[in-house]
Amino acid sequence: MRLLGYLAVAGLTAGAVLGGAGAVAATRADAAAAAEETASLVEDFAYPGAEKILADRDILLKKGDGRLLLTDCAVGADLIQVRSRGRDPFCFEAAGSGAWVTMELSDAFLVFSDSEHTTVADYTVDGVSDSAVVEPGGAAGIGEGQTEGSSAVLLKLTAS
The missing domain is CATH 1.10.12 (Lyase 2-enoyl-coa Hydratase; Chain  A, domain 2)
Structure with missing residues (x-):
């Protein structure tokens, strides 16, 4: 400059x-x-193609560092996967430790980690914030059963 x-x-x-x-x-x-x-x-960390992803897949991807990218959920692929009621699964590929993406994904209930990274899922249920830590190769439920009739809104994924 x-x-x-x-x-x-x-x-x-x-x-x-x-x-x-x-x-x-x-x-x-x-x-x-x-x-x-x-x-x-x-750099503003805006997620590339966010408007199209919202229109096509009903997931609002807000920001990210470019190292945790939405991808197709290929059978047998080693990916971070998020499940949400009434939608096909969403998968993310992590390219390095500390990768992150912020979003708003309603009705989220399950996060699977890939085999290399510990994945942290930040979410809210009825306005109350919480996090789930998913060990490599593991899965964790989010929001289910915390408050009857309530669902989680996934806000952020971090792979470390």
């Missing part, structure tokens, strides 16, 4: 010396465009 600032100042100075006011205005516009491009490089 600092380098862009130095380049913009150098460009403004050169433009003023070589071409007068017209060159200065053009150089300022170029510097502003370069600064605007640089601003888009800031």
Whole structure:
């Protein structure tokens, strides 16, 4: 960012010396465009394709670090799997320790971990927050039986 600032100042100075006011205005516009491009490089952790996933699969994926990605639940694949009432299972592939994704998945009731990672599922039941720790290769129920007639909303998965 600092380098862009130095380049913009150098460009403004050169433009003023070589071409007068017209060159200065053009150089300022170029510097502003370069600064605007640089601003888009800031990571916001927004989940890519979240709108399409919501429309197609009714799961709201909010943010993530890019290392816990929604994927197809292939039979026999070593994936993190989430089950929710009235939907097909959702599967995530973890690419490294500390991978995470935030979401809103209603009626969640079961989380399976892959064979390599301990998976932590953060969820709420009737507005009360809780977490389940799922050991590698294991499974844990979430929300079921905590309050009769209530279901869990899965908020976050972390693979470590």
